[in-house]
Amino acid sequence: MSCLLLFFYVFVMIKSPHAATKIKGREAESLLKWKESFDNQSKALLSSWIGNNPCSSWEGITCDDDSKSINKVNLTNIGLKGTLQSLNFSSLPKIRTLVLRNNFLYGIVPHHIGEMSSLKTLDLSINNLFGSIPLSIGNLINLDTINLSENNISGPLPFTIGNLTKLNILYLYSNDLTGQIPPFIDNLINLHTLYLSYNNLSEPIPFTIGNMTKLIRLSLFSNSFTKNIPTEINRLTDLKALDLYDNNFVGHLPHNICVGGKLEKFSAALNQFTGLVPESLKNCSSLKRLRLEQNQLTGNITNSFGVYPNLDYMELSDNNLYGQISPNWGKCKNLTSLKISNNNLTGSIPPELGRATNLHELNLSSNHLTGKIPKELENLSLLIKLSLSNNHLSGEVPEQIESLHELTALELAANNFSGFIPEKLGMLSRLLKLNLSQNKFEGNIPVEFGQLNVIENLDLSGNSMNGTIPAMLGQLNHLETLNLSHNNLSGTIPSSFVDMLSLTTVDVSYNQLEGPTPNITAFGRAPIEALTNNKGLCGNISGLEPCSISGGKFHNHKTNKIWVLVLSLTLGPLLLALIVYGISYFFCRTSSTEEYKPAQEFQIENLFEIWSFDGKMVYENIIEATEDFDNKHLIGVGGHASVYKAELPSGQVVAVKKLHLLQNEEMSNMKAFTNEIHALTEIRHRNIVKLYGFCLHRLHSFLVYEFLEKGSVDIILKDNEQAAEFDWNKRVNIIKDIANALCYLHHDCSPPIVHRDISSKNVILDLEYVAHVSDFGTSKFLNPNSSNMTSFAGTFGYAAPDKG
Numbered sequence: 001m002s003c004l005l006l007f008f009y010v011f012v013m014i015k016s017p018h019a020a021t022k023i024k025g026r027e028a029e030s031l032l033k034w035k036e037s038f039d040n041q042s043k044a045l046l047s048s049w050i051g052n053n054p055c056s057s058w059e060g061i062t063c064d065d066d067s068k069s070i071n072k073v074n075l076t077n078i079g080l081k082g083t084l085q086s087l088n089f090s091s092l093p094k095i096r097t098l099v100l101r102n103n104f105l106y107g108i109v110p111h112h113i114g115e116m117s118s119l120k121t122l123d124l125s126i127n128n129l130f131g132s133i134p135l136s137i138g139n140l141i142n143l144d145t146i147n148l149s150e151n152n153i154s155g156p157l158p159f160t161i162g163n164l165t166k167l168n169i170l171y172l173y174s175n176d177l178t179g180q181i182p183p184f185i186d187n188l189i190n191l192h193t194l195y196l197s198y199n200n201l202s203e204p205i206p207f208t209i210g211n212m213t214k215l216i217r218l219s220l221f222s223n224s225f226t227k228n229i230p231t232e233i234n235r236l237t238d239l240k241a242l243d244l245y246d247n248n249f250v251g252h253l254p255h256n257i258c259v260g261g262k263l264e265k266f267s268a269a270l271n272q273f274t275g276l277v278p279e280s281l282k283n284c285s286s287l288k289r290l291r292l293e294q295n296q297l298t299g300n301i302t303n304s305f306g307v308y309p310n311l312d313y314m315e316l317s318d319n320n321l322y323g324q325i326s327p328n329w330g331k332c333k334n335l336t337s338l339k340i341s342n343n344n345l346t347g348s349i350p351p352e353l354g355r356a357t358n359l360h361e362l363n364l365s366s367n368h369l370t371g372k373i374p375k376e377l378e379n380l381s382l383l384i385k386l387s388l389s390n391n392h393l394s395g396e397v398p399e400q401i402e403s404l405h406e407l408t409a410l411e412l413a414a415n416n417f418s419g420f421i422p423e424k425l426g427m428l429s430r431l432l433k434l435n436l437s438q439n440k441f442e443g444n445i446p447v448e449f450g451q452l453n454v455i456e457n458l459d460l461s462g463n464s465m466n467g468t469i470p471a472m473l474g475q476l477n478h479l480e481t482l483n484l485s486h487n488n489l490s491g492t493i494p495s496s497f498v499d500m501l502s503l504t505t506v507d508v509s510y511n512q513l514e515g516p517t518p519n520i521t522a523f524g525r526a527p528i529e530a531l532t533n534n535k536g537l538c539g540n541i542s543g544l545e546p547c548s549i550s551g552g553k554f555h556n557h558k559t560n561k562i563w564v565l566v567l568s569l570t571l572g573p574l575l576l577a578l579i580v581y582g583i584s585y586f587f588c589r590t591s592s593t594e595e596y597k598p599a600q601e602f603q604i605e606n607l608f609e610i611w612s613f614d615g616k617m618v619y620e621n622i623i624e625a626t627e628d629f630d631n632k633h634l635i636g637v638g639g640h641a642s643v644y645k646a647e648l649p650s651g652q653v654v655a656v657k658k659l660h661l662l663q664n665e666e667m668s669n670m671k672a673f674t675n676e677i678h679a680l681t682e683i684r685h686r687n688i689v690k691l692y693g694f695c696l697h698r699l700h701s702f703l704v705y706e707f708l709e710k711g712s713v714d715i716i717l718k719d720n721e722q723a724a725e726f727d728w729n730k731r732v733n734i735i736k737d738i739a740n741a742l743c744y745l746h747h748d749c750s751p752p753i754v755h756r757d758i759s760s761k762n763v764i765l766d767l768e769y770v771a772h773v774s775d776f777g778t779s780k781f782l783n784p785n786s787s788n789m790t791s792f793a794g795t796f797g798y799a800a801p802d803k804g
């Protein structure tokens with residue numbers, strides 16, 4: 001025994017160090033040669049790569065304990081710029097893991113990558129690699145994970161991929177792949193995850209997909225696939241997620257898609273599917289998300305759906321479905337979104353729907369629904385958006401609607417509602433949009449509407465409202481669009497309207513109004529059609545009679561005179577900042593103008609929703625719009641970034657903040673940083689600059705914000721002419737705006753956000769001098785239970801649904 005041990009010991013002593021040194025030497029040599037190929041900056045990132053022992057403390061290098069040879073290279077997120085060309089893969093014979101994710105690598109994936117015969121994990125995701133996938137990948141028969149997503153890789157899937165029978169995970173999304181899914185894909189018998197979304201793949205899906213019975217996640221969205229889904233897909237009984245969104249599929253949906261009882265996410269939206277909703281969905285209690293919108297599905301859906309305890313998101317809009325709304329939806333306790341607009345539904349809204357108490361959005365607009373709004377909907381206390389427009393609903397709007405105190409949008413237009421508008425609607429203090437147009441409402445406009453203090457869009461047109469316009473409406477200083485046309489309103493337009501500083505569009509035509517029009521731009525710029533057919537409106541507007549001197553006087557209500565005392569004309573940016581910060585707490589207690597703001601412009605939001613998933617589409621638009629960040633589009637330069645103005649092909653103008661090279665610390669904590677940015681894109685507040693999205697993994701890193709015309713307060717204060725125009729009222733309002741923003745960030749966000757860098761530089765004004773706080777570069781998410789900063793890992797309130 002001891003003899004044997006001794007022999008072994010001697011063998012190890014003599015044999016092993018010698019061989020190990022040799023391998024180590026070769027490995028070191030080839031890594032150093034690769035390092036040599038980088039630019040100076042990237043070389044500096046690998047400053048620990050010196051000497052001839054990569055196992056000592058070389059960044060990103062891990063070695064086997066026994067053989068002392070490299071088994072892992074992991075250089076995630078370090079900012080490397082260079083190619084893979086000069087890395088001699090064959091001198092890394094024991095490497096099992098190669099992770100070069102999220103760098104700035106470019107060039108092709110070299111043929112000799114096929115020399116790492118022990119490789120199990122290959123992750124080159126989030127780089128700028130191009131060219132096609134080399135055939136030699138078929139030699140890496142030990143691979144279980146390939147991740148080449150988020151590059152610029154083109155060409156077809158190589159046939160050699162069929163050799164990779166141990167593969168579990170294949171991530172190729174967000175590239176430029178073309179051609180078909182090859183029929184021999186079913187050689188990958190162990191594949192459980194296949195992500196091919198965001199490419200240019202086409203042709204029908206091969207029927208052999210049905211042989212890949214271990215598949216759990218199959219993601220094909222945003223490609224150009226055509227024809228029918230092969231019925232063999234019904235054999236994939238382990239599927240949890242199937243995403244066919246945004247292709248050119250036709251024919252029927254797979255009927256047995258949930259026959260295995262495991263399906264959680266199914267999206268077939270935005271295709272040309274016809275036929276019925278799959279039968280197997282009825283008993284699919286595992287379902288969490290279902291998106292079938294924008295197809296041509298038909299059939300009577302009254303009994304097509306069951307009870308889904310886990311269902312969160314459900315959308316069937318824009319199809320040809322008919323039948324009734326099932327009371328079963330009320331039993332889906334986790335449901336947050338139910339959207340079945342623009343179909344042919346009939347019958348009434350079942351009172352049972354009031355039991356789905358997690359609902360945030362209910363959209364049943366553009367159907368043929370009849371009957372009343374059931375008062376039971378009062379229990380939907382989390383509802384943010386309720387759209388019932390364009391149906392045949394009737395009766396009075398139940399007073400109980402006041403319980404929906406989270407509502408930001410209430411759309412009841414184009415129905416047969418009658419009676420008085422409930423005064424209690426004025427209690428819905430978060431409403432941004434209220435549309436009661438094209439109904440049969442009568443009586444006065446409730447004075448309580450003056451309490452809708454964040455409302456931006458109010459439409460009461462096409463009813464039978466009478467009496468005078470309440471002066472209280474003048475308090476709605478966030479109102480942007482007001483339509484009171486086609487009613488029977490009389491008297492004068494209240495002089496308090498001059499305080500509606502946000503108002504841009506107004507229509508009061510077809511009433512019995514008389515007297516002067518308020519001296520604000522909304523009326524000044526209004527087309528005459530928006531003012532005509534009244535009893536006698538007058539004013540300095542072409543098409544109207546000028547007002548007689550006696551009748552034409554109305555004075556400007558000076559608001560908040562106290563604040564004028566607080567400020568002085570010489571107030572510098574710093575003082576402004578200090579005061580703002582100091583009073584924010586006060587305002588938090590006295591105002592309640594914080595809110596979540598839903599997407600205002602669907603197309604833009606949608607564009608960026610897609611983008612935040614990918615980045616590529618909009619990235620290219622931004623590069624184009626700024627002519628590759630040409631100085632002529634530059635509108636500001638700061639310590640960490642330069643800001644450009646970019647007009648996208650859609651006509652939308654955005655501000656693009658291009659970050660100077662990210663510092664090492666930031667790079668090392670990329671995940672926290674991206675989470676943070678993600679969170680900020682979810683914030684919707686009138687006084688916070690909207691962050692549409694970001695791009696952090698390309699040649700350029702940038703953030704894309706809403707563009708605001710007036711620019712930052714410090715610039716305005718520096719310019720004598722602009723500073724003079726920037727009068728007291730405006731300054732006071734700006735302080736209130738900033739206070740609102742801070743108050744929202746501190747109190748209404750969970751976890752709270754502390755900005756920590758409020759100054760006149762990052763308070764930006766729009767044309768109406770409404771202030772928007774910007775730049776959360778230094779803000780952190782504060783854990784309420786500790787004094788430490790923590791990174792963010794959740795969502796703010798109600799976040800827009802992700803794809804699939």
Ligand SMILES: *[C@@H]1O[C@H](CO)[C@@H](O)[C@H](O)[C@H]1NC(C)=O
Pocket residue numbers: 040
């Ligand atoms: C890179 O560094 C080397 C040595 O420090 C220097 O000679 C060379 O000029 C640098 N190249 C660039 C492009 O800065």
Ligand SMILES: *[C@@H]1O[C@H](CO)[C@@H](O)[C@H](O)[C@H]1NC(C)=O
Pocket residue numbers: 074075076097099
């Ligand atoms: C690679 O490194 C990153 C960051 O250092 C780490 O998060 C990741 O888990 C590592 N991956 C592997 C496969 O070791």
Ligand SMILES: *[C@@H]1O[C@H](CO)[C@@H](O)[C@H](O)[C@H]1NC(C)=O
Pocket residue numbers: 026088089090091
């Ligand atoms: C790569 O390394 C192998 C083994 O160390 C060696 O035989 C080969 O010559 C090297 N290739 C190049 C191009 O340096």
Ligand SMILES: *[C@@H]1O[C@H](CO)[C@@H](O)[C@H](O)[C@H]1NC(C)=O
Pocket residue numbers: 123125126145147149150169171
């Ligand atoms: C592959 O990369 C993507 C990002 O490009 C990442 O989200 C995903 O987790 C990675 N998957 C694996 C299995 O490494």
Ligand SMILES: *[C@@H]1O[C@H](CO)[C@@H](O)[C@H](O)[C@H]1NC(C)=O
Pocket residue numbers: 128130152154176
């Ligand atoms: C991706 O590749 C295409 C050509 O295949 C090229 O036109 C485009 O500029 C590349 N995009 C990036 C971001 O490298």
Ligand SMILES: *[C@@H]1O[C@H](CO)[C@@H](O)[C@H](O)[C@H]1NC(C)=O
Pocket residue numbers: 135138139141159160163
């Ligand atoms: C598949 O792997 C075998 C070795 O197992 C190899 O001989 C063959 O060339 C590979 N085929 C392809 C197409 O890569």
Ligand SMILES: *[C@@H]1O[C@H](CO)[C@@H](O)[C@H](O)[C@H]1NC(C)=O
Pocket residue numbers: 186207208210211232
């Ligand atoms: C794949 O499935 C088809 C039927 O769908 C069957 O004929 C074929 O034999 C299967 N191939 C393998 C390798 O299992």
Ligand SMILES: *[C@@H]1O[C@H](CO)[C@@H](O)[C@H](O)[C@H]1NC(C)=O
Pocket residue numbers: 309310334
């Ligand atoms: C419903 O949602 C909650 C919280 O989001 C989650 O914990 C729960 O598992 C979900 N499913 C059911 C059946 O309640």
Ligand SMILES: *[C@@H]1O[C@H](CO)[C@@H](O)[C@H](O)[C@H]1NC(C)=O
Pocket residue numbers: 319320321342343344
């Ligand atoms: C609703 O049904 C009618 C016929 O009953 C049809 O003409 C119409 O196109 C359908 N609308 C939708 C949205 O399916």
Ligand SMILES: *[C@@H]1O[C@H](CO)[C@@H](O)[C@H](O)[C@H]1NC(C)=O
Pocket residue numbers: 300301302303322323324346
């Ligand atoms: C739809 O099906 C339900 C239940 O079977 C039935 O009561 C209803 O009349 C059907 N609706 C239409 C429009 O066919």
Ligand SMILES: *[C@@H]1O[C@H](CO)[C@@H](O)[C@H](O)[C@H]1NC(C)=O
Pocket residue numbers: 442443444466467
């Ligand atoms: C307004 O209409 C209501 C109900 O239609 C009616 O009772 C009231 O007298 C009208 N008021 C005026 C001032 O015309």
Ligand SMILES: *[C@@H]1O[C@H](CO)[C@@H](O)[C@H](O)[C@H]1NC(C)=O
Pocket residue numbers: 519
């Ligand atoms: C309207 O307001 C502008 C400035 O806001 C003022 O210059 C003008 O004199 C006012 N017109 C009338 C008729 O009061």
